[in-house]
Structures are given as C-alpha cells and as structure tokens.
Amino acid sequence: xxxxxxxxxxxxxxxxxxxxxxxxxxxxxxxxxxxxxxxxxxxxxxxxxxxxxxxxxxxxxxxxxxxxxxxxxxxxxxxxxxxxxxxxxxxxxxxxxxxxxxxxxxxxxxxxxxxxxxxxxxxxxxxxxxxxxxxxxxxxxxxxxxxxxxxxxxxxxxxxxxxxxxxxxxxxxxxxxxxxxxxxxxxxxxxxxxxxxxxxxxxxxxxxxxxxxxxxxxxxxxxxxxxxxxxxxxxxxxxxxxxxxxxxxxxxxx
Amino acid sequence: xxxxxxxxxxxxxxxxxxxxxxxxxxxxxxxxxxxxxxxxxxxxxxxxxxxxxxxxxxxxxxxxxxxxxxxxxxxxxxxxxxxxxxxxxxxxxxxxxxxxxxxxxxxxxxxxxxxxxxxxxxxxxxxxxxxxxxxxxxxxxxxxxxxxxxxxxxxxxxxxxxxxxxxxxxxxxxxxxxxxxxxxxxxxxxxxxxxxxxxxxxxxxxxxxxxxxxxxxxxxxxxxxxxxxxxxxxxxxxxxxxxxxxxxxxxxxxxxxxxxxxxxxxxxxxxxxxxxxxxxxxxxxxxxxxxxxxxxxxxxxxxxxxxxxxxxxxxxxxxxxxxxxxxxxxxxxxxxxxxxxxxxxxxxxxxxxxxxxxxxxxxxxxxxxxxxxxxxxxxxxxxxxxxxxxxxx
Amino acid sequence: xxxxxxxxxxxxxxxxxxxxxxxxxxxxxxxxxxxxxxxxxxxxxxxxxxxxxxxxxxxxxxxxxxxxxxxxxxxxxxxxxxxxxxxxxxxxxxxxxxxxxxxxxxxxxxxxxxxxxxxxxxxxxxxxxxxxxxxxxxxxxxxxxxxxxxxxxxxxxxxxxxxxx
Ligand code: SF4
Numbered sequence: 097x098x099x100x101x102x103x104x105x106x107x108x109x110x111x112x113x114x115x116x117x118x119x120x121x122x123x124x125x126x127x128x129x130x131x132x133x134x135x136x137x138x139x140x141x142x143x144x145x146x147x148x149x150x151x152x153x154x155x156x157x158x159x160x161x162x163x164x165x166x167x168x169x170x171x172x173x174x175x176x177x178x179x180x181x182x183x184x185x186x187x188x189x190x191x192x193x194x195x196x197x198x199x200x201x202x203x204x205x206x207x208x209x210x211x212x213x214x215x216x217x218x219x220x221x222x223x224x225x226x227x228x229x230x231x232x233x234x235x236x237x238x239x240x241x242x243x244x245x246x247x248x249x250x251x252x253x254x255x256x257x258x259x260x261x262x263x264x265x266x267x268x269x270x271x272x273x274x275x276x277x278x279x280x281x282x283x284x285x286x287x288x289x290x291x292x293x294x295x296x297x298x299x300x301x302x303x304x305x306x307x308x309x310x311x312x313x314x315x316x317x318x319x320x321x322x323x324x325x326x327x328x329x330x331x332x333x334x335x336x337x338x339x340x341x342x343x344x345x346x347x348x349x350x
Numbered sequence: 351x352x353x354x355x356x357x358x359x360x361x362x363x364x365x366x367x368x369x370x371x372x373x374x375x376x377x378x379x380x381x382x383x384x385x386x387x388x389x390x391x392x393x394x395x396x397x398x399x400x401x402x403x404x405x406x407x408x409x410x411x412x413x414x415x416x417x418x419x420x421x422x423x424x425x426x427x428x429x430x431x432x433x434x435x436x437x438x439x440x441x442x443x444x445x446x447x448x449x450x451x452x453x454x455x456x457x458x459x460x461x462x463x464x465x466x467x468x469x470x471x472x473x474x475x476x477x478x479x480x481x482x483x484x485x486x487x488x489x490x491x492x493x494x495x496x497x498x499x500x501x502x503x504x505x506x507x508x509x510x511x512x513x514x515x516x517x518x519x520x521x522x523x524x525x526x527x528x529x530x531x532x533x534x535x536x537x538x539x540x541x542x543x544x545x546x547x548x549x550x551x552x553x554x555x556x557x558x559x560x561x562x563x564x565x566x567x568x569x570x571x572x573x574x575x576x577x578x579x580x581x582x583x584x585x586x587x588x589x590x591x592x593x594x595x596x597x598x599x600x601x602x603x604x605x606x607x608x609x610x611x612x613x614x615x616x617x618x619x620x621x622x623x624x625x626x627x628x629x630x631x632x633x634x635x636x637x638x639x640x641x642x643x644x645x646x647x648x649x650x651x652x653x654x655x656x657x658x659x660x661x662x663x664x665x666x667x668x669x670x671x672x673x674x675x676x677x678x679x680x681x682x683x684x685x686x687x688x689x690x691x692x693x694x695x696x697x698x699x700x701x702x703x704x705x706x707x708x709x710x711x712x713x714x715x716x717x718x719x720x721x722x723x724x725x726x727x728x729x730x731x732x733x734x735x736x737x738x739x740x741x742x743x
Numbered sequence: 744x745x746x747x748x749x750x751x752x753x754x755x756x757x758x759x760x761x762x763x764x765x766x767x768x769x770x771x772x773x774x775x776x777x778x779x780x781x782x783x784x785x786x787x788x789x790x791x792x793x794x795x796x797x798x799x800x801x802x803x804x805x806x807x808x809x810x811x812x813x814x815x816x817x818x819x820x821x822x823x824x825x826x827x828x829x830x831x832x833x834x835x836x837x838x839x840x841x842x843x844x845x846x847x848x849x850x851x852x853x854x855x856x857x858x859x860x861x862x863x864x865x866x867x868x869x870x871x872x873x874x875x876x877x878x879x880x881x882x883x884x885x886x887x888x889x890x891x892x893x894x895x896x897x898x899x900x901x902x903x904x905x906x907x908x
Contacts, residue, residue, distance in 0.1 A: 188886070188904050188907045188908060189885070189886050191907050222900060222901045223900060223901070224893055224898075224899075224900060224901065224902040224904065224908075225885065225893070225904070226908070227907055227908055228908055232907075232908075233907070
C-alpha cells in the first residue's frame, strides 16, 4: 500500500535512496511496508531507569518476560536508541539531564512513561524536589500506568507503541503532540555530535569553556560555567514545543 | 586523613603533583553501572583514580518531609519505595518503630510471617545484586548478561511467592502497625519449599562460576579493600562490614521478630575485598534458605493483627517522645527514628528519619576508589550495592 | 553483658561525668552541647561504641503564648540526636540529644567517626543546623544553589522550583 506523502510525519533516509534508484520506485509500496515493519520491530530502548520502576524494567528485559523477542534491546547510550523508557521518579536535580539525554537521541524517537512517577509524579507530586510528570518537559507517546507496572504491562505498552508507529506511517493517525516535526536532518539528534557541521558552534564553545573552567578540587570556577549564554538563533524546528528555559547552566555536568 | 587507610577523602587537588596531567571524569548520573542515578566525579592521573567525589541526591524524593505530612498508617506504602529491592524491610522497620513506641504486642503468627518474608526478601535482594554485579563485570555482551538472566529467573520465582500472598510483585503494603495484612496459605508453604529446593541447587552453580572463573577472580581479588575499623566508623553494617571482619548482625546480637529463638549463623570474612563481599552474600543466601526452611512448618495458628483495625487513617497516635528501632536489612542496619507529636495530635510524626544503610555504604566511596583504575571502580560500586532510593530518599 | 546492664552503665556515665540529672521516660537524655564531643569520645574509646549509627537533627520553631501577649515560651532551636552502637552482642545503642539555638553550631564528630562527614552534611542540607569544624559542609541532597532547608518547619512542602515544577 502506497503511502500518501502529505500525511506522513516522518521519513526514513533509506526511503530517499530507494526513490532515487531507477526501477525500484515500482516496488515502493512493498519497501514502505518493509520499512514500517522494520522500524516498529527494532525499537532499541534507552532505559532512563532511576528508581523502583527501573527494577521492573530490568525484570522485563530479563529471562521471564524477555523484551528481546520483540526486537527491543536495552542499550546504554542514547545515540543508539529509538525509545526512551522513563522508569522512575524524576527529580529537579535529574530533569535537566533527562532532557539532555532525550535531545541526544536521533529522530525518529519515542518516549514511554513507565509508572505513576513518570506519568504524574505519583504521591511525590507535591514535593519540592519532584517533577509532576515528565510530559511537562518532554513529549510522551505511551503511558504505562502502575506502581510499578508489571513487566507484562510494559510489554503491552511497547506493543501499543508499535501499533502507533505503524498507524503513523500508514497515515491513519496524525500526531497531536507538540513534537518537532521531522526536520530535514532526520536521523540526527537535536544536539549534534562534535565535528557535525550543523552543530551549533556556541554549544561547542560553551562546553569547551566549561570544561576548561571546571578547575580542580571543589573550587569549581562557577562564574565561568554559569556565564550567561549568548542568545543564539534557535535551530529551525517547525512546530517545536515551547522550550522551558532549562538547559542554560547544566553544560558542565554531563 | 584516615589513619588506617591513608586515604584523604578531602584531598586538595591543587596540592597534588602540579606536573601531573590530571583529568576529570564524571561517572553518572546516568550510567548503566551506577545502579540508578548516582554521580561520582573521578580525578584521574593516567588511569589511576586519585580522588573520588560522590554526588548524591539525584533521586531525592523528600520522603521524610512527606512522612511528616501523612499519618502513620499512610506512611507505610510510602516508605516501601525507599529500598525498592527489598520493600518489606522498610515496612517492617517503620511498623516496628511505631510498635516499640506504643508498646503494641504483635501476635506470634505475624512475627513468624515477618521473619519468613524478611528472609525471602534477603534472598531476592541478594539475587538481584548478584545478577547486576555479573552485568557490571561482564557487560551486557561479555558474558555478564548470562548471570543476570539466571539470577532474574530465580528472583521471579521468589517474587511469585510474594505475589501469591499479597497480590503484588513488589511494593506490597502488607505490614501494618501491630501485625500483617495478608495471611499465608498452605499452598504458599508448599510452593516456598519447592522454590527453595531449586534455588539452593542453583546457588551452588553460581559458587562454581565464581570460584573457577579466572577473569572473575582477577577483577575481584584484592580490589576495594575496606578496613573493618573504617567500616564501623563510617556506620557501615551488614554484609559489607561482615566481609571486613566486623562480627555484627542485629539478627543475632539484638534479636527482633523471632530471631531470638533461632540460631542465626553469621558469616564473616577477613579480606574485605570485592570477592569477600560476594562470598558473604552467597553464604547469607544459603543461610536465609535454611532459616525459612526451619520455621516455615512451625508457623503457629492465630490472628495476624494485634490491634483492632482502625476506621480512620489517624487511629495510630504517638503524641510525644522519641524512639529509634532498627532491623537487619539485606544492606545492613535499617532504622527509623521517630519524634512523636506531629499534626492532628500525634497522628503523624513530628520528624521521621530513616537511617538507611545504603547512604553509609555509599559514603565509603571516597576511601575505596583512590588507587584503583576506572574499571575497578565499577566493580567496587557493584559490591557496595547501594540502592539509590535509599541513599537519597 | 545484657542490654539492660549496658544501658545502666551508659546512664551512670551520663550522670557522673556529663552532668545529666534526669533521664526522661520515652525519650533520650538531653546533654549539654559542650559535652557532645567528649561524650562521643568517651563512648568510643572507653566503652567500645565503634559503630556510628545515626544523627538526626530537627527544627523547632519559636513557641509563643497567644493568650499572654505573645510571650515567648520557647525560642526557635534545633535538636540533634546522635546514636552510637557497640559491635556484637548486646549491640547496645547509646543515644543522646543536644539542643542548640539558631545561631549556635554543634561540634562535628568527624575526627572520631568518618561517617559523620556525610551524615552531618545531610542534616545540614535538609534541616539547616551547622556543624562546627566540619571539613566539607556542603549540600548533599539538594542542588548546590538551592534555597532553604526543606525539613524545617517553615518550609512549605510544595515549594515551586521554576522552570521544572
Ligand atoms: S511509580 Fe511507584 S514503583 Fe515506579 S518509580 Fe514511582 S514509586 Fe517507584
């Protein structure tokens, strides 16, 4: 089944190659199905496992439930992953890191909020140090309720995510979330790697600076790290969510 | 500077050899081997760590403040989430503190249940530690994952037992002030025995893996030696201290529940390195199995709740006084310090402090890391087994 | 030695050498802050209390008598309870409290017990009581630029922290 271009919300780079190759475009329908199948069934997971739900996440990845059989492998670095599973309470101290890790993931990316803490803050919601739900700063695709959700529930959540991906690619569902639409550099994370020509030079400069200013001992050169960030033109991201004024001073502590 | 180890946790880096080419490395807060969110800033000279500065608090959920707002009945499911690897221990600790201050008698059947649950939790907790420790040493693709898979297979069976009793895999909310909420069935007794039978055999296999694997030995022997004197002055208890030769176990020395009637064997090792800590934990798993086996058939009949269940959440009132009571959790002395007389005439605590063994365990990092390489740091952090929910609370 | 004997010995020590007159029922004895360090040293060196068990600080706001023209019943102060334990049976816990006013500080136990480093930092962070001569009195739980001490009674539980909550 060929896909209506106008409704497709993201594009795979392979797709463009296929389009360019003579003759292959006839098979586009099948290729599209292949790509849809592929992207829905190889969801590599970045476990943002902070607390108790993280233990249930480990149980889900381990022998009894075994996420591997649906192509979901937990990986330790955001650069390799498609899905961020936020399993656990996110505190004020941790949130900037979570946001940064989310930005380091390449598009297309998805987020699963596992457990009441990630969804709404659970009974810690009103406490001075806890974020009342991660959807206040990153977009969430699937909510898995429970305290903690069983491994089976997480699996169900991932199946629903696959369903969502399939429907999105087939144009049956249009996204409602405030998520950046597919930028032209599709498979690039929002914060580019070093030497990436599109990486904001200010970011590099600031990071180099803060690394140099880190100093030794506990006499961190705070004045240097907390230097007000020069206002740069934000990267063009059509429909981007309103940015919470978040990542201003956290560059020094990856 | 600590007199025994010669390590100064507050070493002034500026005064360290100025010609050295120092490097700062952040381990965490999001790192697969930190078992949660924990950050250690490592100052490296080449690959050798010369100073480690840990930063906690990435999971500070304000439990103690919340406990001041809620009543003693409502607090129990909250504290469950502190040490999320053995949640029942938290419930027991806080229930024991309230009982001690109010002088409530717990019926013998509930005491037996608590003992059985505590030992099964110790087993589950150590199994999880063993699995993740294998992962730390071997990496997900380097063979460590097989141990992880095996241990989780066993842990699932133990969690299955709890699910049968309470309906939850963890975060049970099964202990109340004065007793328990859920009773065990004959089927539970049967299943427990069968499960323990299996796990006991498997533990022997793990011991085999550990004692015969050269890589494992190389990475743990003589790594991260914790001195016994330093351990107790840091407040470290539990398997960590016992692996350093501190012969101290609250189950034997200050018995609670029904441990007074039992013979509890306490295993100590003198080496104090990562390998000794592994051995102590493996032996404790066997000991837990033995204790459960010994008492599971002699659980007396009777009620499991010692006081009339209250209708309102505020029916337990501690209006004055202060008290501390503790138990031996899988990580050491888990205590609760309660100051009575909080809101609405004592229905909640004025101040409630949870004395968590993990915080004390994590505080030995500045003493243990210096002198080791970064890969050893991962092994040491693994054997300390800090649970971040408990470190930060 | 049983636990009761150990407790008697502890009480005798307090009464004879540290000027404690009464041991309150259902509470821990209140020791003058000047004796805090000496008491800990005596317990550690002479009686073998080598495990540093806990330190708990709590904050008490000022109590005013509303009926009597807001006369001060009790000033704002901190209370710090410390617990030491001996190794092996009977695992007796020696615990006492000290009271300090808002501007006073408690002598640190770090020279005696290495564990005091982090525990006192935590209490300083959450409650705000200061420990004199502590080698490294920084925040432990909250971010370093956090304002206020969360476990004080005048700190609202739902304090906002823009832009995060
Ligand atoms: S939802 Fe429950 S189990 Fe999950 S992190 Fe929060 S408190 Fe823990």
